[in-house]
Amino acid sequence: KAGVTQTPRYLIKTRGQQVTLSCSPISGHRSVSWYQQTPGQGLQFLFEYFSETQRNKGNFPGRFSGRQFSNSRSEMNVSTLELGDSALYLCASSPRQGSTEAFFGQGTRLTVV
């Protein structure tokens, strides 16, 4: 069974631009969560999607958004990028909404210059 796939692996963007990251969950998994990982703040929850609906949201500004498609694939978008948005963005898939087991992808390394 293929694992969680995130694309792209690396991105370099300029301040003020926007970016879209993609995540394909494990086959059969229907819940997707996104996390931001930085050296200073560690792993922080961004949001969770299930059945194309956002179910939980972390404490991030509205510049961070996401969506989920009918095939459970998910995208997250960050608008008006700031230097502090440089981080590893991780996607985790779970079998169902409310499931605590989470399986992570390799992440997308975003650098904002």
Next chain:
Amino acid sequence: GENVEQHPSTLSVQEGDSAVIKCTYSDSASNYFPWYKQELGKGPQLIIDIRSNVGEKKDQRIAVTLNKTAKHFSLHITETQPEDSAVYFCAAPWENQGGKLIFGQGTELSVKP
């Protein structure tokens, strides 16, 4: 909500020795405690988890113990090998909401041959 504290932040052991990493949590209602291993350039990998209805769980050289009264849980690695070198994270669910995990700050384990 949940708060997770993890100690130590760095741990260096000789190959063959044991390593112990400890986490405390604040929400007495939490009922699921996973441990993740993150190698350089990779996403966190779920290595073992425990639910609140058991006190200990083992999987080969790794084990997790849970003390619900004291609200702490620990990861034990025996007969450490150089390939165990990585950053280890503990986590607990936010208000038992699936898909949202609160992570500890991480422990960088170094196993010296």
